[in-house]
Each structure stands twice: as structure tokens, then as C-alpha cells.
Amino acid sequence: MARPHAVTPIPALLLAVLALSLAAFNVRGLLPDSASWRSIVFPDPDVTAQMMLHHTVLPRIVVGLMVGAGLGLAGAVLQRILRNPLAEPATLGISAGAYLVLSIVTLWFPAWLTFGREWIAFAGAALALLAVLSLSWRKGLSPVTVTLAGMIVSLYCGAVSAALTLFNHDFLTGIFLWGAGYLDQQDWSGVQFLYPRLLLVAILLAFLVRPLTLLGVNDDSARSLGLSVAAYRLVALVAAAALAAIVTASVGIISFVGLAGPALARASGARRAGEHLAWSALLGALLLMATDQTVLSLPVTYRLFPTGAATALLGAPLLFMLIRRLKLLAPPHMAPGAVPGRLRHPAVALFLLATLLVPAFWLALSLGQGPDGWSFAAREEIVPFLDWRGPRALAAFSGGAMLALAGAILQRVTGNPMASPEVLGVSSGAMLGVILLLLTATAPTRAEQIAAGAAGALAVLFLMLGLSRKPGFSGDRMLLIGITLGAVSGFVMAVLMTSQDPRLDQLLAWLSGSTYAVRRAEALLSAALLALALASIPLIRRWLELLPLGLATATASGVPIAHSRNILFSISALLTAGATILVGPLSFAGLMGPHIARLAGFHRAGMQLAASAIIGGLILLVADWLGRNIIFPFQIPAGLFATMVGGPFLLVLIARRG
Missing domain, CATH: 1.10.3470.10 (ABC transporter involved in vitamin B12 uptake, BtuC)
Structure with missing residues (x-):
């Protein structure tokens, strides 16, 4: 035996x-035909x-x-x-x-x-x-x-x-x-x-x-x-x-x-x-x-x-x-004691953090660079600027907030600091859907791109949920499958890049986290999805407090393990899909938001999720505004700019506080 x-x-x-x-x-x-296998090792120079x-x-x-x-x-x-x-x-x-x-x-x-x-x-x-x-x-x-x-x-x-x-x-x-x-x-x-x-x-x-x-x-x-x-x-x-x-x-x-x-x-x-x-x-x-x-x-x-x-x-x-x-x-869990600082009044800190949204949106809508340099919008220009800049600002904030919220949920459920929406595989499914459309349609419309991305994201979501129903199926297995799907989408991208496909430029702009093509209805839809997710925090807060303590503790406390995981992964996947479909796979916000919230002292699940959403949204909102203006008339996609500017900041925080 x-x-x-x-x-x-x-x-x-x-x-x-x-x-x-x-x-x-x-x-x-x-x-x-007449050659032997030996000739491979000892070749005839004349053959x-x-x-x-x-x-x-x-x-x-x-x-x-x-x-x-x-x-x-x-x-x-x-x-x-x-x-x-x-x-x-x-x-x-x-x-x-x-x-x-x-x-x-x-x-x-x-x-x-x-x-x-x-x-x-x-x-x-x-x-x-x-x-x-x-x-x-x-x-x-x-x-x-x-x-x-x-x-x-x-x-x-x-x-x-x-x-x-x-x-x-x-x-x-x-x-x-x-x-x-x-x-x-x-x-x-x-x-x-x-x-x-x-x-x-x-x-x-x-x-x-x-x-x-x-x-x-x-x-x-x-x-x-x-x-x-x-x-x-x-x-x-x-x-x-x-x-x-x-x-x-x-x-x-x-x-x-x-x-x-x-x-x-x-x-x-x-x-x-x-x-x-x-x-x-x-x-x-x-x-x-x-x-x-x-x-x-x-x-x-x-x-x-x-x-x-x-x-x-x-x-x-x-x-x-x-x-x-x-x-x-067993991955290294992010225990609460790993961070020395805790906020005494997290609700007050969260309120002060939320007040930053007002000046951030005001700057994004009113201040910009034009042919004559930096200027504030005149009173008569406010309405046109709202029609032009408003959807971009709202979509950038909503996309960053949804990804950060999804990342916070994933990290608490799995206890894995590498868990992020990009790793879940839903972004890869949406990307494959959009790539397939670009390769098969002559002139795909914005609505068709959204539909293709939604189909790819939902296909991966159903696959994940089907696998998660298997006995003993853990969150890390789900993330591993997500990474595998990401590798498959990476193969498709590598083929496109090496073949110099003319449709590559359009795809690269979308993959970089661009808000260029977002329309008002799409921005409002993303904001509504974010609002629903934020409203669900009180309902899932207890699960997210208990699941990181281990299955035995969570089960003894009355948490339905399979049911809660399915719901939490579904919320994360839907948030990731919504952000990815509208403004592309905005890398980094889903990883950066939760960690900055934790390093800032938000440790309780409800407060950390809300703070992560606000921080992730602010990151993408500010990144979109700076990317639009800093090298005017050229633009840097919000996802890329957020990574280039926010990455060093997060590294400094991690180096100082662990």
C-alpha cells in the first residue's frame, strides 16, 4: 500500500x-529519409x-x-x-x-x-x-x-x-x-x-x-x-x-x-x-x-x-x-497585530476621508489645461464641462472604488495579501471577450464592446461559482485558477503584440485603464453598482470579520462557510466585471486601496471596506485628472498613471510600517 x-x-x-x-x-x-538519429549529435558538415x-x-x-x-x-x-x-x-x-x-x-x-x-x-x-x-x-x-x-x-x-x-x-x-x-x-x-x-x-x-x-x-x-x-x-x-x-x-x-x-x-x-x-x-x-x-x-x-x-x-x-x-x-495571514497603529475613532477618520471627495471632484471638473495653459472653467463653461468631464470623473472614481472594494473582500476572505481583482480571473474573461470581438468584427461599437466584455466576465464568474461548490474548494484554488486564466489572456496579448496587429493600439488603450470613451449612461450605471455594493457592507461585515479567523472559528460562530464564500466571491467578481467592462482592467487600484486603508489604521471589516472604496476611487479620480492634463495635449490612461504615481507611495508605506 x-x-x-x-x-x-x-x-x-x-x-x-x-x-x-x-x-x-x-x-x-x-x-x-536515409539519415540516422546519430547524425543529429554528429552532423555531416556537408548536409x-x-x-x-x-x-x-x-x-x-x-x-x-x-x-x-x-x-x-x-x-x-x-x-x-x-x-x-x-x-x-x-x-x-x-x-x-x-x-x-x-x-x-x-x-x-x-x-x-x-x-x-x-x-x-x-x-x-x-x-x-x-x-x-x-x-x-x-x-x-x-x-x-x-x-x-x-x-x-x-x-x-x-x-x-x-x-x-x-x-x-x-x-x-x-x-x-x-x-x-x-x-x-x-x-x-x-x-x-x-x-x-x-x-x-x-x-x-x-x-x-x-x-x-x-x-x-x-x-x-x-x-x-x-x-x-x-x-x-x-x-x-x-x-x-x-x-x-x-x-x-x-x-x-x-x-x-x-x-x-x-x-x-x-x-x-x-x-x-x-x-x-x-x-x-x-x-x-x-x-x-x-x-x-x-x-x-x-x-x-x-x-x-x-x-x-x-x-x-x-x-x-x-x-x-x-x-x-x-x-x-497556508499563506501568511495579515494579522491585525502586523500593523502597529490603530485609529481611535475610525468613523471620524472615515468621514474626513469622505470629505476629500468634494474638492477632488471639483478639481477634476473645473481645473484643466488647455492651449493657453492651466485655467478654471468659467461659469458659463460649467455645463459643457460637466457633459464632457463628468462621465470620465464619475467612471474613474466608481471603477477605482469597485476594484478596491473587491480587493478588500478577496484579501479578507482568503487571508492572502496577493489577492486582488486582477488575480480573480474576471478581468481576464472580460479582456478575452473584448479581444475576440475586435478580431471578428470590422467596426465594433461601444455597446458591442461592453456586451462582449460582460459575456467574458460572466462566463468566468459562472466557472468560478461552479468550482467553488465542490467540497473543500478554497479561495486560494479560485485565485490560482484566476491566475491561470490570466496567463491564457496574456498569451493572446503576446500573439497580438508580436504579430503587430493593427487593432493593437485600440486594445492597449483599453487595457491601460482608459476612461476616454465612457458615456454618461455608463458612468451612472457604474455609480449605481458601486452604491449597491456599499449598501451591502453591513450585511457582509460579520462574515468578513470571522472568516479570516479560520474555518473552525467561523463555523462555531454560525457562519455558513460555502454560502458566505459564494456570495462574497460573487460580489467581488461582479464589481471587478463592472469596472473592467466600462473602463478596462484598471490595474493596481484593487491592490493599493485595501493596503493603504489597512496601513492607515482601518482594521475592522466594515470600516476597511468603506475606506478602501474611497481610497481606490480617489486614486483613479486623481490619476485620470492628472493623466488628462500633465502632458497636454497628450494623455496618460488613468490605470497606468495611478500605478506609476501610487506605486512608490505604497512601497514607502509598506517599507515603513510592514
């Missing part, structure tokens, strides 16, 4: 059979096909295996030391930092590219890691602080890169191709770059198996066993970041593998630190190789699909099948 924790090799065997079968099919299709196989196909297979193993190993390490099942290499902002620095160098310092794109990307990754470590050092590299700092750095670098893309789209085509994660090889130089570096880090991690086991439990237990928690967490963080940086510098951004590899390993039964690291590396390698060989087996017309983004298409179905078997690590 097998041990309860025995690892089942079925997922690995399935991926191995698929990868090897496709590799054999692709190689046999390129080999001459072009053999030389191509030896110098392009074979190194591509080896690079794919090494890259997948490195990312799977990095994800497993991060999930253990941060005790968060949603952690992956992107958590530390490594890929985003490399992409941003490479974009900046390409635009303004092209001569630096002579040093090699790999080293510039590596420098960007190192700077991102340095930012995360410096921001979380004062708190002893606590899992919550590192997770939040890494996520904000990642979002911030991504927002700046997106802003550069909007204004310099044609100059960054080469970065698109690199960032999409193509594994094309022209010789064995990629293998020579990767294997000594990855091997060195892997050997280091092999000596850290016992510390990683202890870091997977709470810090107090690890210290009681004599472990220097901060020192070993720093070494493990640097090792995981090094793995991600080496891979990113070599082949670009490879998505999903760092999350899927460890998740599949746990779903296969890998529990102990050593076996989890080994199986994560193996499954990551097989997943990436199988994806790459699938891409190579497609007709030439479809080989523009980037392997780095296409991993979600193969990994997502496998993860969905195994999601019920998945044993998640």
Missing part, C-alpha cells in the same frame, strides 16, 4: 510522453539539414528543458519561503524589471546594447530584486512584506513599460519579440550561458533543503529550532531571483511555468521540501518542452505563437484537472 504522501508520476509521465513524441515527430520531419538540427533544434530542446527546470525550481523556492501558493518568479518583479530596463536602454541608450542584451536584462532584474530587498529589510524579510513589495515593484515596472509602449510602439518591436519568450536558438551559446549558472544555483539550493523545510512553517517555530530566519530567507530569495534572472536574460519572459510547475508537483503529492523542489523542476522542464514542441509541430503560419506565453494553453487544462488534488501551503 502506497504511503499517503507518495508522489504520483502520472502528470510527469503524460508530459514526458507528449514532449518526447512531439520532439521525435519534429526531428523526423526535418531529417532526410544542411543535419547541421540545422544540430545547431538549432537540439539546443532549443536543451534550452527549453533547462529554462523550464529553472523556473519551476524558482517558483517552488518562493512558495516555500513566502508561504504563499500564488508566489512565482514574477512575484519579485524580476521579469518586469528586466523588461523595463531593456526598454529604456533601447529607447535612450542604444549604444549600451553592444554589451549584450542578456547583461542589460540581468542588470534590470538585479535592480528589481535590490528594490524588493531594500524595502523589506527593516521587517526582517517577512513573507508578507516581501510578497507585497515584490508585487508592487512588478506592477510598477509593468506600468512604466506599458506607458513607454503606448508612446513608442514602433521602436520597441524587438523588445516585444524578446519579452514574449521565444526559444529560438542559432547555436549552442544559449546552452553554454545557462547550464553553468543554473547548475551552480541548483547546487546551492540542494544544501538549503532543511532550511527551506523549516521556512515553510511559521517563523517562531523555525527560530526555536535554531534557524537564522532572515539570513536563510535572504539566501533563498537571492537564489530564486538568480534563477529567474538568468532565464529571463537568456530567453525573455516565460510565463506560468514558475507557478504551474510547483502547483502540479503538489497536486502530484510532493510534500517534503526536497521532493517538492525536484518534482517542480522536472514538471517545469517537461511542461515547457512539451509546449515548445507543440508550437514547432504547428504549420509554419502559426509558429509566431511565442512559447513563453503559450505554456498556459498546455498547463491550464492539466492544472484544472488536478486542482481538486492540490494541497496548498
Whole structure:
């Protein structure tokens, strides 16, 4: 009889059979009929096909295996030391930092590219890691602080890169191709770059198996066993970041593998630190190789699909099948005691916060920049400005407030500081709906875009609710599925960007959080949805107070676990869908609002939800106003501007208060 924790090799065997079968099919299709398999390793210099196989196909297979193993190993390490099942290499902002620095160098310092794109990307990754470590050092590299700092750095670098893309789209085509994660090889130089570096880090991690086991439990237990928690967490963080940086510098951004590899390993039964690291590396390698060989087996017309983004298409179905078997690590809960300050009179503070809405809306409606500079609207201009600026201001505030409210609910239900509306998957469903419409309709109207986004968002919502009815289905599993759906939508975006589709500009503006096209009826509808959500806070407040205390406590207090979770996830999903459909996936407000409210001292559920909504709405309202005026006559989408300006502010708060 097998041990309860025995690892089942079925997922690995399935991926191995698929990868090897496709590799054999692709190689046999390129080999001459009379050639032997030995000719691949020892090619005849006079036979072009053999030389191509030896110098392009074979190194591509080896690079794919090494890259997948490195990312799977990095994800497993991060999930253990941060005790968060949603952690992956992107958590530390490594890929985003490399992409941003490479974009900046390409635009303004092209001569630096002579040093090699790999080293510039590596420098960007190192700077991102340095930012995360410096921001979380004062708190002893606590899992919550590192997770939040890494996520904000990642979002911030991504927002700046997106802003550069909007204004310099044609100059960054080469970065698109690199960032999409193509594994094309022209010789064995990629293998020579990767294997000594990855091997060195892997050997280091092999000596850290016992510390990683202890870091997977709470810090107090690890210290009681004599472990220097901060020192070993720093070494493990640097090792995981090094793995991600080496891979990113070599082949670009490879998505999903760092999350899927460890998740599949746990779903296969890998529990102990050593076996989890080994199986994560193996499954990551097989997943990436199988994806790459699938891409190579497609007709030439479809080989523009980037392997780095296409991993979600193969990994997502496998993860969905195994999601019920998945044993998640307990994420680091944001305990009330983690923040030293509490408001003595939160109701008064909330009232004062709400009074900021009056001057904020007044500035957004009356003050602006025109051909003659800054000016206030004259009395006779108020009505026209209300018709023009009013819907934008109301939609920006409502969208930010809805996302922040949804984020606050998700973080309290799951106890996961990485939970945000963007992670829920509803935004990805809406985005896929809009993309499908843009690709199939000749001239889609605004109403058709809203309908397509609503259909995609509702489809994901029904999927989530259907899965949540399964016994034992946790919020973290739902968030993991949301991330998977986000990876699928990211694949579609990567294909559009690398193919230079002419409809990309319109889509990029919407994805960046633009309020350009919002009409009065849509703005009023979003405000009505926000009002209904705010009115529901007294009804759900008790659930949100008790659920973070644990299932046993909540059940003993009379909370209907399945029923309450379904309602809370439905509210979050509907709020996210409403904001996304009207003004696009406004990144960051859903993460930033709840954390600023918590850091400000709003800890009780009702007060935190209301404060989060006001803060999130103000963030997007002010961002929309500044983005409209600061580089007039050009405009910066509200979502991007909020991330670029608000990100550093939130990082400072996290660094100071933890």
C-alpha cells in the first residue's frame, strides 16, 4: 500500500510522453529519409539539414528543458519561503524589471546594447530584486512584506513599460519579440550561458533543503529550532531571483511555468521540501518542452505563437484537472497585530476621508489645461464641462472604488495579501471577450464592446461559482485558477503584440485603464453598482470579520462557510466585471486601496471596506485628472498613471510600517 504522501508520476509521465513524441515527430520531419538519429549529435558538415538540427533544434530542446527546470525550481523556492501558493518568479518583479530596463536602454541608450542584451536584462532584474530587498529589510524579510513589495515593484515596472509602449510602439518591436519568450536558438551559446549558472544555483539550493523545510512553517517555530530566519530567507530569495534572472536574460519572459510547475508537483503529492523542489523542476522542464514542441509541430503560419506565453494553453487544462488534488501551503495571514497603529475613532477618520471627495471632484471638473495653459472653467463653461468631464470623473472614481472594494473582500476572505481583482480571473474573461470581438468584427461599437466584455466576465464568474461548490474548494484554488486564466489572456496579448496587429493600439488603450470613451449612461450605471455594493457592507461585515479567523472559528460562530464564500466571491467578481467592462482592467487600484486603508489604521471589516472604496476611487479620480492634463495635449490612461504615481507611495508605506 502506497504511503499517503507518495508522489504520483502520472502528470510527469503524460508530459514526458507528449514532449518526447512531439520532439521525435519534429526531428523526423526535418531529417532526410536515409539519415540516422546519430547524425543529429554528429552532423555531416556537408548536409544542411543535419547541421540545422544540430545547431538549432537540439539546443532549443536543451534550452527549453533547462529554462523550464529553472523556473519551476524558482517558483517552488518562493512558495516555500513566502508561504504563499500564488508566489512565482514574477512575484519579485524580476521579469518586469528586466523588461523595463531593456526598454529604456533601447529607447535612450542604444549604444549600451553592444554589451549584450542578456547583461542589460540581468542588470534590470538585479535592480528589481535590490528594490524588493531594500524595502523589506527593516521587517526582517517577512513573507508578507516581501510578497507585497515584490508585487508592487512588478506592477510598477509593468506600468512604466506599458506607458513607454503606448508612446513608442514602433521602436520597441524587438523588445516585444524578446519579452514574449521565444526559444529560438542559432547555436549552442544559449546552452553554454545557462547550464553553468543554473547548475551552480541548483547546487546551492540542494544544501538549503532543511532550511527551506523549516521556512515553510511559521517563523517562531523555525527560530526555536535554531534557524537564522532572515539570513536563510535572504539566501533563498537571492537564489530564486538568480534563477529567474538568468532565464529571463537568456530567453525573455516565460510565463506560468514558475507557478504551474510547483502547483502540479503538489497536486502530484510532493510534500517534503526536497521532493517538492525536484518534482517542480522536472514538471517545469517537461511542461515547457512539451509546449515548445507543440508550437514547432504547428504549420509554419502559426509558429509566431511565442512559447513563453503559450505554456498556459498546455498547463491550464492539466492544472484544472488536478486542482481538486492540490494541497496548498497556508499563506501568511495579515494579522491585525502586523500593523502597529490603530485609529481611535475610525468613523471620524472615515468621514474626513469622505470629505476629500468634494474638492477632488471639483478639481477634476473645473481645473484643466488647455492651449493657453492651466485655467478654471468659467461659469458659463460649467455645463459643457460637466457633459464632457463628468462621465470620465464619475467612471474613474466608481471603477477605482469597485476594484478596491473587491480587493478588500478577496484579501479578507482568503487571508492572502496577493489577492486582488486582477488575480480573480474576471478581468481576464472580460479582456478575452473584448479581444475576440475586435478580431471578428470590422467596426465594433461601444455597446458591442461592453456586451462582449460582460459575456467574458460572466462566463468566468459562472466557472468560478461552479468550482467553488465542490467540497473543500478554497479561495486560494479560485485565485490560482484566476491566475491561470490570466496567463491564457496574456498569451493572446503576446500573439497580438508580436504579430503587430493593427487593432493593437485600440486594445492597449483599453487595457491601460482608459476612461476616454465612457458615456454618461455608463458612468451612472457604474455609480449605481458601486452604491449597491456599499449598501451591502453591513450585511457582509460579520462574515468578513470571522472568516479570516479560520474555518473552525467561523463555523462555531454560525457562519455558513460555502454560502458566505459564494456570495462574497460573487460580489467581488461582479464589481471587478463592472469596472473592467466600462473602463478596462484598471490595474493596481484593487491592490493599493485595501493596503493603504489597512496601513492607515482601518482594521475592522466594515470600516476597511468603506475606506478602501474611497481610497481606490480617489486614486483613479486623481490619476485620470492628472493623466488628462500633465502632458497636454497628450494623455496618460488613468490605470497606468495611478500605478506609476501610487506605486512608490505604497512601497514607502509598506517599507515603513510592514
